[in-house]
Amino acid sequence: MPEDPKPPAARSTNTGTPEKPVAGANPVSATPPAAGAPPAPAKAAAAAPAKPAAPAKPAGPVPTLWEAALVDRLKRRFGSGIEAWTYLGQHYLQADGAVVAELLQILRDEEKFDYCVDVTALHYPKRERPFDLVWILYSFPNNQRVRVKAQFADGAGAPSVVKLWPTTNWLEREVFDMFGIRFEGHPDLKRILLPDGWKGHPLRKDYGILQQDSEWVQINLGIESGQ
Amino acid sequence: MLNYITSYLDKNVQVTPGQAGNIFWALVYILCVFGGVSLVVVCMNWLERKILAHMQVRIGPMRVGPHGLLQPIADALKLILKEDIIPEGADTVVFWFAPLIILLAVFSVYCVIPFGPTHAITDMNIGLLFMLGVSSLGVLGIVMAGWASNSHYPLIGALRSSAQMVSYEIAMGLAVVSAVLMTSLNAQGTGTLSMIGIVQAQQSQHIWFAFKFFPLGLIAFVVFAIAMVAETNRAPFDLPEAESELTAGFHTEYSGLRWSLFMLGEYAGMIAVSSIATTLWLGGWMRPFPNLLRGAAWDMAFSLFPALTFFGLAGLTFYGAARMAKTSFFRVQAMGLAGFGAVLGVIGLILLLPPVRTGIQDIYWFVAKIAVFLYLFIWYRATFPRYRFDQLMKVGWKVLLPVGLGVLILTAAAGVVTG
Amino acid sequence: MNDPNSAVSPLDLDAKESTFLDANELILNMGPQHPATHGVLRVILKLDGEKVLGLECIIGYLHRGVEKIAENRTYAMFNPYVDRMDYVAAVSNGLGYCEAVEKLLNVEAPPRANYIRVILAELNRIASHQLWLGTHALDIGAMTPLFYTFRDREEILKIFEKYCGARLTTHAFRIGGCLYETYDGFEQDVRNFLDFVGPKINEYEELLTTNRIWVRRTRDVGVISGKDCIALGVTGPVLRASGVKWDLRKAQPYAAYKKFDFEIPTGTNGDTYDRYLVRMAEMRQSIRIIRQAVDGLPSGPIMAKVSKVIKPPVGEIYHSIEAPKGELGYFIASDGSTQPYRVRVRPPSFVNLQALDLMCKDQLVADVIAVIGTLDIVLGEVDR
């Protein structure tokens, strides 16, 4: 539910973003999307989304529990630390922040997920731990994909996995650039896409679509504002 | 004054103007040669763009004049009118002098090139040595140009191209020595360095040196052909101007007329090295198969070649003019082309006249052989990618040098054996 | 790495106490305006004479914030933006995005739509490889292939233009299938093209494959092993040229790829020459696929039942396809509204570019240009 900060009245023509009424009509404001279900509520409760938008529409596909040998091995090791779901045939593990580093280590070494496809993040400003970090892994030997998700508070450091998969070097730098999540143990954590002196992290929900680091623009480009 | 001029013209003086000490005729020859070379450079400019285009599925310049024929003139005009920038912080004296040294070096090679038994500006006893010496002066011009531009890329480009030219000069020298060695296989046992002497040696030995001692002459010829391409920074060896790495090599900072001097130098250099190769290995001004196809009938047939080529060109231009679109806009171009075709036809007719026909014979065959080399230069540029610098040096030092030495030794051995 | 933007002049011996004979490190700044960096890529090279000690890529000059825009557009409105990322292979971008949203909607495109999608995607692969070959050969100095490849690529662009009105950024697909029915004469055009391009690829091979200078400039240049590729997440022809036989069209088939048989060409020692051979072979395999697809094109609807306003249920999915440059993935999280909550694009060029430093170690400056060419990166996709 992206809440755009009300653009100041001065800017009459609001190019691009259709003005979204911020009224509370938004159906799912109460509970965060099921996929990011916080571990606290009981598993069954998180399953059903609060109320589908159109009452007549049948309930959409829902994440179901994922039973597999892999999951049992991981459950034996981590117990309540992880939960395994399947959504539309795609398996993902919901892990705790503390446990996720070790989980990724095991997934790579024992479960042969030798290729880290992607590292990315989602931002839910409403939750007490607003950032959802997602690692998408793939195993060449058994041609299988899995996603590992973990929640992190703002400003809390996330574990860097550059030692496990060198490809995550730039991927983590981009997540830091766009979300501001610091990765402990990253060899060279600095911005990758935005200019070095840029302040602010664009992909956060509270960062407006038209907003810019006007101070950087004025200093470096010598123009009043990018718009 | 008048008899000074006519004294050179009477029949018994069978020597180049330089040797005859006749300054007037030497000047006339110099003007002819330089006028001819500039004309050829202008044609080369058009030919290179057209041939390269057709090799690359394009049609080349078509807009300036019929089939782009006025393109070289347009280029020359543009370069003359363009602003001539001297970069700030550049060493103006050296910057201004560099292209002149290159032109000096390249054009002074022409004064010993024999277009015919007496058609050369002069014939020095050390003709070939003089040529190699002066062509090595060209390196100085490049080094100076690179240094005077006062920026990294031209400096690195200049160092690279001078290193390349210095190392390929050696391979060139060795190939040349083996050719000169062949000239000494005659009665009195001493060869000659003079260019006319070399061609006369080939005449007396009734064989082009490229085919003498069958594989050896050819190998020396090929070694020279490769070294000459590297010497003029062309085709696979055009690393100093490698656009993708060093932007434009030593003449990055030049513009306008000064830059065109570099281009003039490059094309003139190509013609110079091709003419050395022709003189040494392909029997200079001799017509093909002088001994095999002896007799007046064959002489007559071969003497018609110059006229035939010009008629062929005229036919081509008329065909082009005929195919021109019939709209009013194209009418001017069609007329221009037809006029150009008529001029070529008239030249062909003149070449048919008996006195002109025999006189032009030597020059025609020499220029025809050079034309083949120039076509090869363009063909290389279309097909070959560029050598990397270390590979380029490796070919120069580890392939051409040993092969050149080997050929030299074997030629000497063959000479002793056939004795 | 000292401050990269202080370009130390090569002759400035005061910068470091170094004796006359000691090699002083030259920091060479290549790009972002450079004829051979395929767009706005800036590479800081640390050189010892001609040899590359290390390099660092500075990217972001073409960053347009596509993922931020996605969060403020509806699913259908975002579709054209996807074409602007890898503008050389726009059809594959569109295919990936539409299939990801269809998976989110739990909808399957009808068989005819899938066949059309495969045909256009493979045509796009040939066009992308042709553009790669032209510019790559030009970087190494061979001028002629560029004109050959662009002449042949023109035919493909004509087919795209006839089909969907655009040549490069085609926006050819919609969520749920294809919007346009194939124009009459489509099969004939494609068949003519297949017969036309087959011998043309042999022409490229004649020009380059046995060209000694080409081989010398590409053999053992920018070598990367299979293991390093997987560790660095490198995918696509670069991975296959290092000996790993992995192609998403076979490993996890999508669209109608299950129905066609084709091989996956692989190389052995992962150098520039093998990547060249793999891409040429891939072009031939694409011709095989298109021929089978055109012959077996089924009739029937081209659009699945998808409501005008696309409101997928809450949830997240990741879907990836085999784009000409490698694995192109879309991670879409929806919150049930008409606008996606988060669209994450996993671009192959961005990840492949990471391998540039490893591949250029101890190579020469001229090889850096060749390696950038062989990685076939497009800066629109790297910077997003």
Added chain:
Amino acid sequence: MTPVATPFFFYMLSGLMIIGGLLVITRKNAVHSALALILTLLAQAGLYLMLYAPFVAGVQIILYAGGIMVLFLFVIMLVNLERMQKEKQFNKQWLVGLVAALSLGAMFVAVYVRGRALFPERAVSLPEAQNTQSIGLMLYGNYMFAFEIASLLLLVAIIGAVVMAKKRI
């Protein structure tokens, strides 16, 4: 064969040499003095030609102007000489230099004036056409051994240079 070289050429060439020589020592910029040196060497080649020694003139152009001076320029450009230029050009011993130059000049004049008998009256007529051939015969005939030793010496010098310049043999 009437000699083409008239006294005019002789004075011009030697004048060039003197000017070149002076420029070499007076120029502040190293490259300028290198170019002046090239001018001197080329003028010297011209003088050789006047003495009917074309082979020596050709070799002079190739070796000196084409080879050695190019390497001079290489060294000058690779070694960054801005620092040198800042220091003062002239050292203190110009007086000693002047005295030495004058005494050398006086000696030349003395030899020229008194030793008139040494120089033959008329110019020696050398068979210009046979010059190169005779050198060749002499070089490979009588002085074969000296020629080989000299080439061996050069080989040692080359190997020394390579060892010195190459970091990793």
